[in-house]
Amino acid sequence: MQNALSPRRACRPPAPINAFDSEPEITVLHDRAENEATKAARIDWLGLALGAASIATDVASIGKRETPAQYQNRAAIHDAAVAYSVIPPRLKSSTPWPPTYSSSAPPCSRSMLCAK
Numbered sequence: 001m002q003n004a005l006s007p008r009r010a011c012r013p014p015a016p017i018n019a020f021d022s023e024p025e026i027t028v029l030h031d032r033a034e035n036e037a038t039k040a041a042r043i044d045w046l047g048l049a050l051g052a053a054s055i056a057t058d059v060a061s062i063g064k065r066e067t068p069a070q071y072q073n074r075a076a077i078h079d080a081a082v083a084y085s086v087i088p089p090r091l092k093s094s095t096p097w098p099p100t101y102s103s104s105a106p107p108c109s110r111s112m113l114c115a116k
Contacts, residue, residue, distance in 0.1 A: 050081035 057074045
């Protein structure tokens with residue numbers, strides 16, 4: 001019977017540990033940051049149009065008598081503009097337009113039929 005502190009066991013070097021390769025994770029984070037920056041740089045045309053329509057109806061109603069239907073219509077446009085502006089940009093669109101592709105990823109994957 002061998003003792004746990006026998007010379008044969010004590011002389012073995014520890015088993016090698018594989019190093020963590022952080023490069024794929026860094027690449028994914030870089031691509032995600034690039035995608036978010038692209039989305040943030042885009043102009044939100046629908047938000048601008050809703051805001052402009054809300055301001056235009058408010059300005060047009062100054063000094064005029066409104067019917068209840070006109071008031072409700074103006075209030076609905078204002079509420080839609082406010083509600084749309086509250087939605088975070090990342091929820092408004094999941095894909096950037098026009099689509100952009102990083103240099104590391106081809107525009108089509110292996111699962112798609114690509115023309116060569």
